[in-house]
Amino acid sequence: MRTDFVAREVFTGLRRNVTMTIAMVLTTAISLGLVGTGLLAVRTIDRTEQLYSDRVEVQVALTSDVSAADTDCAQAVCTALRSKLEALPQVESVRYENQQQAYERYLQLFKGQALADLVRPQSLPSTLRVRLNDQETGAQAVRQATTGQVGVRNVIDQREVVARLFDFLGGVRDVTFGLAVVQAIAALLLISNTVQVSAFTRRTEVGVMRLVGATRWYTQLPFLIEAVVTGVVGALIAVGGLVVGKFLFIDQLLSGIVSNGVVPPVEVADIIWVSPILVMIGAAIASVTGYATLRLYVRL
Amino acid sequence: MPGVGRVAVSSPVVIRLEHVTKLYKTSTRPALDGVSVTIDRGEFVFLIGPSGSGKSTFLRLLLREDVPTKGDIYVSDLNVAKLPRRRVPRLRQRIGCVFQDFRLLTNKTVGGNVAFALEVIGKSQSTVRKVVPEVLDLVGLAGKADRMPHELSGGEQQRVAIARAFVNRPLVLLADEPTGNLDPDTSQDIMLLLERINRTGTTVLMATHDHSIVDSMRRRVVELDMGQVVRDESRGVYGVGR
Numbered sequence: 001m002r003t004d005f006v007a008r009e010v011f012t013g014l015r016r017n018v019t020m021t022i023a024m025v026l027t028t029a030i031s032l033g034l035v036g037t038g039l040l041a042v043r044t045i046d047r048t049e050q051l052y053s054d055r056v057e058v059q060v061a062l063t064s065d066v067s068a069a070d071t072d073c074a075q076a077v078c079t080a081l082r083s084k085l086e087a088l089p090q091v092e093s094v095r096y097e098n099q100q101q102a103y104e105r106y107l108q109l110f111k112g113q114a115l116a117d118l119v120r121p122q123s124l125p126s127t128l129r130v131r132l133n134d135q136e137t138g139a140q141a142v143r144q145a146t147t148g149q150v151g152v153r154n155v156i157d158q159r160e161v162v163a164r165l166f167d168f169l170g171g172v173r174d175v176t177f178g179l180a181v182v183q184a185i186a187a188l189l190l191i192s193n194t195v196q197v198s199a200f201t202r203r204t205e206v207g208v209m210r211l212v213g214a215t216r217w218y219t220q221l222p223f224l225i226e227a228v229v230t231g232v233v234g235a236l237i238a239v240g241g242l243v244v245g246k247f248l249f250i251d252q253l254l255s256g257i258v259s260n261g262v263v264p265p266v267e268v269a270d271i272i273w274v275s276p277i278l279v280m281i282g283a284a285i286a287s288v289t290g291y292a293t294l295r296l297y298v299r300l
Numbered sequence: 301m302p303g304v305g306r307v308a309v310s311s312p313v314v315i316r317l318e319h320v321t322k323l324y325k326t327s328t329r330p331a332l333d334g335v336s337v338t339i340d341r342g343e344f345v346f347l348i349g350p351s352g353s354g355k356s357t358f359l360r361l362l363l364r365e366d367v368p369t370k371g372d373i374y375v376s377d378l379n380v381a382k383l384p385r386r387r388v389p390r391l392r393q394r395i396g397c398v399f400q401d402f403r404l405l406t407n408k409t410v411g412g413n414v415a416f417a418l419e420v421i422g423k424s425q426s427t428v429r430k431v432v433p434e435v436l437d438l439v440g441l442a443g444k445a446d447r448m449p450h451e452l453s454g455g456e457q458q459r460v461a462i463a464r465a466f467v468n469r470p471l472v473l474l475a476d477e478p479t480g481n482l483d484p485d486t487s488q489d490i491m492l493l494l495e496r497i498n499r500t501g502t503t504v505l506m507a508t509h510d511h512s513i514v515d516s517m518r519r520r521v522v523e524l525d526m527g528q529v530v531r532d533e534s535r536g537v538y539g540v541g542r
Contacts, residue, residue: 002419002422002423002424002425004425005419005420012407204403204405205405205416207403208403208405208416208417208420208464209420210392211363211392211397212392212393212396212397212416212417212420212421212464212465212468213388213389213390213391213392213393213394213421213468214389214420214421215386215389215421216386216389218420218421218422219420
C-alpha cells in the first residue's frame with residue numbers, strides 16, 4: 001500500500017470538492033456538538049444526583065406549640081418522635097433544628113431580599129431533619145412513621161423539590177439528543193452525497209485504476225479516508241465549540257446556581273472526557289456511511 | 301481444461317475462448333455466439349467487423365468487465381469467467397488497454413499519467429522513477445514527462461496512453477480503435493509503435509475499422525459478424541474473404 005499516493009488522492013479529493021467538504025464538516029460538527037452537549041448534560045445530571053443524595057434530607061416539621069416550647073428536643077413529644085425515627089433502618093441520622101436556628105438559616109438564604117424582613121423566628125417551625133441511607137424507600141418510611149403523630153405539622157421530602165431540577169436537566173438532555181439525531185441524519189446524507197459526488201468527479205481516475213488492476217481497497221480507500229477525515233475534523237470543531245460554549249455561555253448561564261452549589265460546574269475536564277467519544281462517533285459514522293455508499297451506490 | 305481454471309504456464313497460448321456466448325438481457329440476438337479463438341504469445345491480431353458485430357463484447361469479456369453467458373475464457377493461466385472478484389485485479393495487471401479517446405487524466409502530467417498506473421497497484425516510488433522515463437523513451441516521448449496532456453497532439457496523447465498501458469509490461473495489449481481519432485500519418489506512427497511493443501513479446505489484440513492499416517500490416521485477422529467468427533486468417537487483409 002502506497003500511503004503517500006493514498007494521502008495525495010485524499011487531499012486532491014477534499015480540495016476538489018471544497019464547498020461540499022466544508023458543508024459536511026460543519027454539519028458533522030453541529031451534530032456532534034449537540035451530542036457532546038447531551039453527554040455533558042448526562043454527566044452533570046449524574047453529578048448533581050450524587051451531590052444531592054449526600055445532602056437531601058426529609059424534614060419533619062413540628063407544630064407551632066411544640067416548636068415554641070422546645071428549643072433542644074428535650075420534651076416528651078419531640079424525643080418520642082426522634083427515637084421512633086432513629087429506630088428506622090433507612091435512617092442515618094436525625095438532627096433537630098429549633099426556631100432560632102431555622103430563622104438564622106432563613107436569613108442567610110434570603111439575605112438582602114425583602115422576604116428576610118417579613119419573617120420572625122416564631123413563624124418558622126422547628127424541624128427534625130432526617131438524613132437517609134436509603135434514598136429510595138427512606139422518605140416513605142419516615143412519612144409513614146410520622147404522619148398523624150402528635151406534634152407533627154407536615155413532612156417535606158426535599159427530593160420532590162430537587163426532582164423538578166432533574167426534570168429540567170433531563171429535558172435539556174433529551175432535546176439536545178433529539179436535535180443531535182436530526183442533525184446526524186443530515187450529516188449522514190451529506191456524507192453519502194459527498195462520497196457519490198467525489199466518486200463521480202473522479203470517475204476517469206477510478207476507471208483507469210480499475211483497468212490497470214488496482215484492488216478494490218486502492219480504489220475505495222481514498223473516498224473512505226476523505227469521509228473519515230471530515231468526520232474527525234467535524235468532531236474536533238465540535239470539541240472546540242464545546243470549550244468556547246463553556247466559557248462564553250454555560251459558565252455565565254449557570255454561574256448563579258453553580259456558586260450556590262445547586263449544580264456542579266461544567267469543567268474543561270468534562271469536555272476532555274467527551275472529546276474522544278465525539279471523535280470516535282464522528283469517525284465511525286463517516287466510515288460506515290462512506291463504506292455503505294460505496295457498496296450500494298458507487299460502482300468502483 | 302475447462303472448469304479447472306488453469307492452463308499450463310509454459311503454453312504459448314495467451315488468450316483462449318472456448319464456445320463463448322454472450323447474451324444481453326436487452327437483446328434477443330447474442331452479442332457473441334459460440335466464439336472459439338486461440339491467440340498465442342507474441343501474436344499481433346486485428347479484430348475486425350462492422351459495428352455491433354461483437355468486437356467490444358469480446359474485449360470486455362477478456363477484461364472481465366462482463367462474464368460470458370456460456371463458454372470459457374482463458375488469459376494466460378487464469379480462467380477469466382470463473383475468476384473470483386478479488387482476483388480480477390490480478391488479471392487486469394496482465395492486460396494493458398488503449399482506447400480511441402485516450403482516457404488520460406487531464407490534471408496530471410504525462411509522467412504523472414504513466415506513473416499513476418504503477419502507483420495504484422502499489423509499485424514503489426523507486427520503481428516508478430526508474431520505469432516511467434524508460435517507457436516514455438520507448439514511445440518517443442522522452443523529455444515530455446512534465447507536459448500536460450492538453451499541450452500534446454492527438455498522436456502524442458495516444459502515445460501517453462500506450463505508455464501507461466505498457467508500463468507494467470503486460471502479457472497482452474488490447475487496443476480498441478486506437479487510431480480512430482487520428483489522421484492517417486499519425487495512425488501509421490501509432491501502428492509502428494504497437495509493432496515495436498509487439499516485438500518485445502507482448503501480444504497485441506487490436507479492434508479496428510481502419511482498412512488501410514489492416515491491409516498494410518498483413519497480420520492475423522479475426523473477423524466477427526453477428527457475434528460469430530466468420531474469418532480467422534493469418535496475414536489477412538480487411539475486406540477479402542467474406
